[in-house]
Amino acid sequence: MDRRTFLTAGLGLGTLCVAGSVQAAWPKEAFEAQESNALIDMLASSKPAPSDAITITAPDIAENGAVVPISVSTTLEDVTRISIVVEQNPLPLTSTYDLTADSVPYVSTRVKMLKTSNVVALVEAGGKSYSGVREVKVTIGGCGG
Amino acid sequence: MHLNRREFLSVMVAASAAGILPYRGARAADALYDLPSFGNVRILHFTDCHAQLLPVYFREPDTNLGFGPAQGRPPHLVGQAFLDHFGLNAGSAEAHALTYLDFPSLAEKYGKVGGFAHLSTLISRLREAAGANRTLLLDGGDTWQGSATAMWSQGADMVEACNRLGVDVMTGHWEFTYGEEALRANLAQSEAEFVAQNVFLTEEALFDERPAFDEETGHAFQPYTLRDVGGVQVAVIGQAFPYTPVANPRRFVPDWNYGIQEAALQTLVGEIRARHNPSLVLLLSHNGMDVDLKLASRVSGLDAIFGGHTHDGVPAAIKVKNPGGMTLATNAGSNGKFLGVMDFQVKQGRMADARYRLLPVFSSMLPPDPEMQNWIDQARFPHLETLNQPLAVAGQTLYRRGNFNGTFDQVICEALLEHYDAEVALSPGFRWGTSVLPGETLTMEHVLAQTAITYPETYMNEMSGEQIKLILEDVADNLFNLDPYRQQGGDMVRVAGIEYSLDPTAPIGDRLRDLRTRDGKALDPKRRYKVTGWGVVGSVAPGPPVWDIVKNWLLSQKEVNLSTLNQPRLLNVGNNPGIGL
Numbered sequence: 001m002d003r004r005t006f007l008t009a010g011l012g013l014g015t016l017c018v019a020g021s022v023q024a025a026w027p028k029e030a031f032e033a034q035e036s037n038a039l040i041d042m043l044a045s046s047k048p049a050p051s052d053a054i055t056i057t058a059p060d061i062a063e064n065g066a067v068v069p070i071s072v073s074t075t076l077e078d079v080t081r082i083s084i085v086v087e088q089n090p091l092p093l094t095s096t097y098d099l100t101a102d103s104v105p106y107v108s109t110r111v112k113m114l115k116t117s118n119v120v121a122l123v124e125a126g127g128k129s130y131s132g133v134r135e136v137k138v139t140i141g142g143c144g145g
Numbered sequence: 146m147h148l149n150r151r152e153f154l155s156v157m158v159a160a161s162a163a164g165i166l167p168y169r170g171a172r173a174a175d176a177l178y179d180l181p182s183f184g185n186v187r188i189l190h191f192t193d194c195h196a197q198l199l200p201v202y203f204r205e206p207d208t209n210l211g212f213g214p215a216q217g218r219p220p221h222l223v224g225q226a227f228l229d230h231f232g233l234n235a236g237s238a239e240a241h242a243l244t245y246l247d248f249p250s251l252a253e254k255y256g257k258v259g260g261f262a263h264l265s266t267l268i269s270r271l272r273e274a275a276g277a278n279r280t281l282l283l284d285g286g287d288t289w290q291g292s293a294t295a296m297w298s299q300g301a302d303m304v305e306a307c308n309r310l311g312v313d314v315m316t317g318h319w320e321f322t323y324g325e326e327a328l329r330a331n332l333a334q335s336e337a338e339f340v341a342q343n344v345f346l347t348e349e350a351l352f353d354e355r356p357a358f359d360e361e362t363g364h365a366f367q368p369y370t371l372r373d374v375g376g377v378q379v380a381v382i383g384q385a386f387p388y389t390p391v392a393n394p395r396r397f398v399p400d401w402n403y404g405i406q407e408a409a410l411q412t413l414v415g416e417i418r419a420r421h422n423p424s425l426v427l428l429l430s431h432n433g434m435d436v437d438l439k440l441a442s443r444v445s446g447l448d449a450i451f452g453g454h455t456h457d458g459v460p461a462a463i464k465v466k467n468p469g470g471m472t473l474a475t476n477a478g479s480n481g482k483f484l485g486v487m488d489f490q491v492k493q494g495r496m497a498d499a500r501y502r503l504l505p506v507f508s509s510m511l512p513p514d515p516e517m518q519n520w521i522d523q524a525r526f527p528h529l530e531t532l533n534q535p536l537a538v539a540g541q542t543l544y545r546r547g548n549f550n551g552t553f554d555q556v557i558c559e560a561l562l563e564h565y566d567a568e569v570a571l572s573p574g575f576r577w578g579t580s581v582l583p584g585e586t587l588t589m590e591h592v593l594a595q596t597a598i599t600y601p602e603t604y605m606n607e608m609s610g611e612q613i614k615l616i617l618e619d620v621a622d623n624l625f626n627l628d629p630y631r632q633q634g635g636d637m638v639r640v641a642g643i644e645y646s647l648d649p650t651a652p653i654g655d656r657l658r659d660l661r662t663r664d665g666k667a668l669d670p671k672r673r674y675k676v677t678g679w680g681v682v683g684s685v686a687p688g689p690p691v692w693d694i695v696k697n698w699l700l701s702q703k704e705v706n707l708s709t710l711n712q713p714r715l716l717n718v719g720n721n722p723g724i725g726l
Contacts, residue, residue, distance in 0.1 A: 059404050060630040063390045116653070137631050140619050141391045141682045 027096060036085050036092040040122060043083055043096065044129035048122060051076065054132030056121050062113060065138040070094075071108040072132070076125035079105035088117030113138050174510040177238065178270060183488040183500045186374050186425065187275035189268060190283045190485035192453030192477045195291025195319075195577040196303050197594070198521045200257035200508035202580040203480045204544040205458065207245045210723035211435070212650055213627040217722050220434045220457030220476060224725030231460055242482060242505030243458050245725065249542050249582050259481025259506050261306050262513030262521060267484055267506055268310060269514065275488070279375035284312045284337060285453035285477065286385070286431045290319035291577045293532060293593035294525060299327040302524050304335050309517055312337040314370055318386030318431045318454065322599045324397045329356075340383025340429065342368035342413055343406035350400035365401050368413055371421055377491050378423035382413060382447075384430040386454055388633045394600050394682050405436065405630055407444060414446040424491045427451060433634035434476040438465060445469020448496045449487060452476040454634045456546065456576040458483050462501035475501060480579060482506055532590040536699035539585050540706035545578035545595060548624065549712040550639045553578060553595050556705060557691065558641030560698030561677040565605040565688075568662060569613060569643050571678035574620065574636035587699055589692075596679075596692045603679040603688035611670035614657055617645065622653040640711050643668065648716040658716070 033039035040048060057071040072082050082105065083096040094111040105123070113136060121132045211221025222230050224244050233240045241251040242258065272280045284307060289300030300323055307315070315337045320328060332339050345363040346355060358364045369382040387405045390398055414426055425448045430437050433455040441450055445468050458478030465472050477485035483503050490498040525532065545551040550558075558570035578595040581587055608616075616638065623633040637647075646658040660668035668674075679691040699705065718724055 057408075060628075061388055061391055061633070063402060063404075064395065137622075137626075139391060139623060139633075140616065 025098060027093075030096070031091065031093050033093065034090060036087045036120065039093050040085065040120070040131075043081075043093075043122060045124060045127060046129045048129040048131035051123070051130040051132060054121050054123055054130060056119060056132050056134040058119055058134055058136045061137045061139055065113045065115075067110045068113050068136060068138075069108070069110050070119060070136075071106070072121040072123075073106040074121075074123050074125070074130075074132075076105065076123060076130060078126040079103070079123060081122075081124040082107050083122040084109065084111065085120040085122060086111055086113055086117050087120060088115055089113065173238070174507075177507070177510065178267060178504060180271070180274065180486060180488070180500075180502060182274070184490035184498070185279060186377050186379065186489040186491055187271065187280045188283060188427065188449075188451065188485075188487040188489070189271060189280060190285065190429075190451040190475070190477050190487070191264065191481065191483065192285025192431075192451070193287040193456055193479035193577070194259070194481040195287055195479060196289060196295035196300075196597075197259055197292060197481045197579065198261045198294070198302070198306060198524070200260035200263060201480055201594075202252050202257055202582060203259075203482055204248045204252075204542065204546060204580040205243060205245045206547040207725045208548040208723065209457075210548055210625070210649055210718065210721055212625060212721075215435055215629070219459045219461070219463060220455065221723040223723055226722035226725070233460075238507060239460070239505060242507075243460060248580075252580075252582055255507060256509035258508060260508050260513065261310065261481065262515075262518035263508045263511040264481055264484065264506055265310055265514035265517040266511045267504065271484075271486060276375065281313050281372060281374050281379060281381070282311055283381065283429050283451055284315035285429055285451060286315060286317040287319045287453065287479075287577070288315065289317075289331065290322065291480075291594065291597060293590055293597055294528060296593070296597040296599070297528070299323045300331050301334065304331045305524070306517075306521070308334075308336045309520060313372065314338050314340060314381045314383070314429060316341055316383035316385050316429050316431055318389060319393070319598075321385075321389050321398050321401075322393050324599075325400065338370045339366055340369055340381060341366040341385040342382050342410055343387055343403055344385050345402045347400055347402055355400050369417060371417075371423060377425065378421065379425045379427065380417050380421065380423040381427050381429050382410070382417070384410070384428055384432055386431040386634075387436070392633045392635060392682070397599065405432065405440065407440060410440075411444050411446075414444065418446055422494065424494045425449075425489060425496055430454075433629075433632070434459065434474070435629035435632060436634070437474050437476070438463065439629045441465035441472040441474045442467050444472075447472045448489070449473040449499070450475065451485065451487070453479075456480075458503060460503040462487065462499065473499060473501065475503070477503060479577060532588065532593075534589040536587045536589065536592065536696055537702045538704045539581045539583055539587055540704040541583050542580060543587070543591075543705065544580040546576055546636075548636050550710055551578075552707055552710060553581070554639035555641060555707050555710055556699070557595065557679075557695055558639055558711070559707070560695045561603065561679070561691070562641055563698060564694045565603075565675070565677040567605055567642070567675040567677040569608075569674050569676045570641040571616070571676065572639040573680040574624075574638050576634075576636060587705065589696060592692050592695050592699070596690075596695065598680060600680060600682070600685070601690035601692060602681065602686035603677065603691050603694060604681060604686035605675060605677045605688065607673040608676045609671060609673050610660070610668040613643070613668065613674065613676065614660060614670070617657050617660075618654055621647065621649070621656045625649040625656065626653070637713075641709075642711075644711060645713050646716055647713040650717045659714075
């Protein structure tokens with residue numbers, strides 16, 4: 001049995017222990033919104049200011065649209081929440097992270113992308129909203145030189 | 146074979162007397178290949194030879210469009226604009242090597258190009274001139290793929306050829322399409338160091354403890370090597386083709402992530418300079434020239450980039466400014482046609498000056514290295530019957546390279562259309578594939594030089610007009626996206642059975658206009674069409690390999706004379722110097 005199979009076998013047990021503890025502030029409406037501007041209005045405490053202090057790390061061209069690695073970090077102070085929005089997805093809000101006061105403002109996830117889209121990182125910091133944006137291209141591939 | 150200069154000249158004289166050099170004698174070869182002595186480190190670089198062990202013909206593109214900042218600058222110049230930019234005389238040997246102008250007649254005059262036995266002679270000559278210990282030979286990749294014998298040996302014949310050539314460092318692209326097992330078996334036999342800073346194990350592969358060069362960093366291969374070149378410390382960083390699992394099937398490299406990895410590269414350059422303090426830091430790149438030019442403007446600390454992938458024969462090193470100073474960017478063409486020669490003057494542990502030449506490898510001016518030629522002949526001997534099978538006579542020049550359909554692509558598409566009785570044929574916009582002169586007999590070897598890949602299977606599917614347009618739009622964006630980091634470095638997908646207009650300057654989704662089928666009717670987005678093709682990336686297609694279909698079609702023709710060439714009507718290209726016809 002390799003390491004991954006072994007851990008999968010043990011995982012069922014672990015899931016039981018954490019269930020129910022993380023659902024406190026679930027922004028249901030934002031996750032179900034189909035339009036990115038609308039959901040950003042729901043999540044943001046103010047009109048998001050474009051910020052160079054937000055870094056989105058993502059491939060220029062996705063190797064596989066089904067699992068696109070996205071990381072967001074920021075040098076902004078007092079970050080309380082980071083959300084990742086894929087504008088062109090049918091349900092644009094992919095995830096939102098509530099951070100405690102001592103957290104390093106860095107999150108990393110993998111998202112599914114239907115097609116080429118802007119990825120927006122929405123950051124709540126010091127009671128204000130900020131945003132960063134980066135385009136990720138999704139292609140059908142082929143025809144390499 | 147290691148010839149000193151006098152021996153070399155006597156061989157040249159003998160060759161000339163024996164009539165091997167019919168058009169240009171040893172003196173012409175000297176004029177081309179005797180470089181003024183300069184500097185203390187000589188870097189020799191070839192790239193994208195696509196496994197062409199023997200001399201070939203290769204027609205350079207008549208269309209190589211660039212837009213935005215890329216418009217009107219190398220490599221997006223063709224024909225007369227190219228000659229004017231670099232101050233070359235029309236009809237000269239170099240003009241012939243670098244442009245399509247007057248192609249079939251100048252090809253007859255100057256003869257074939259490349260060939261490993263001829264390349265070996267040239268490399269020996271340049272090594273001897275600089276001092277062998279002051280020389281490093283770099284191979285930019287796409288070396289193990291492109292010929293029948295390379296495909297049948299899964300690249301092993303090219304590993305042997307490169308060992309004999311004395312390659313010191315290499316990186317890769319098509320090398321990956323044999324899969325990890327064959328790649329690692331080849332690397333075990335290779336005397337070159339394989340470097341790639343931008344290939345990482347996936348998280349799953351790391352977790353499963355798959356082989357890695359460095360488990361901490363996740364690098365699948367060593368990212369760089371340090372070489373002592375005549376007492377000068379030289380770092381060579383590898384940059385494999387960043388979009389290998391996008392442009393080629395993911396299934397061959399399931400455990401690896403690629404990408405340009407600009408930030409990782411910048412960090413690595415800083416670490417190498419801080420830890421080893423080398424005099425030169427070089428990037429051996431398979432990015433493609435447009436990507437290299439952008440990267441050179443953003444990453445600091447590289448002295449030079451030795452680039453490939455886009456098959457651009459650019460006879461000068463381009464100086465690119467960046468926050469840390471300046472980087473030289475080069476691209477050394479394809480198919481063994483060229484050898485790049487960079488002579489560095491290193492003083493007080495830093496690059497002080499450099500001279501670059503892109504030498505065309507004219508087989509008629511360089512006697513073959515007999516040892517290499519013997520080995521090539523032996524390697525090919527068991528396959529000669531298959532390779533030399535005559536199929537038809539070329540009634541016109543057959544070639545591939547260019548942004549849109551070449552004549553050989555049209556042959557492939559027509560063969561597919563007929564075999565499947567389809568309405569539309571699609572064929573990948575590869576940039577490799579050798580040329581055939583009018584009157585030459587087309588052999589199976591020619592066909593395999595256009596098609597020898599590890600995913601040659603064909604298909605016939607029904608697709609809606611909307612889906613067909615979507616595919617064409619997607620590929621056009623890989624070619625004409627204004628951001629080089631979002632290009633993949635191939636050409637436009639080749640088509641038959643369909644005509645279209647193309648505005649390369651429009652955004653994705655709006656570039657293709659006025660699509661029509663062969664009968665002149667507008668392509669109906671809702672109607673379903675019978676579409677055939679090959680080189681499928683996402684899955685294994687069910688039909689026979691494309692070379693069998695092309696072979697049978699050629700056998701059915703006595704002479705190849707195409708009545709159509711499905712090139713698009715171009716909109717908004719104005720007087721772009723990237724188009725010559």
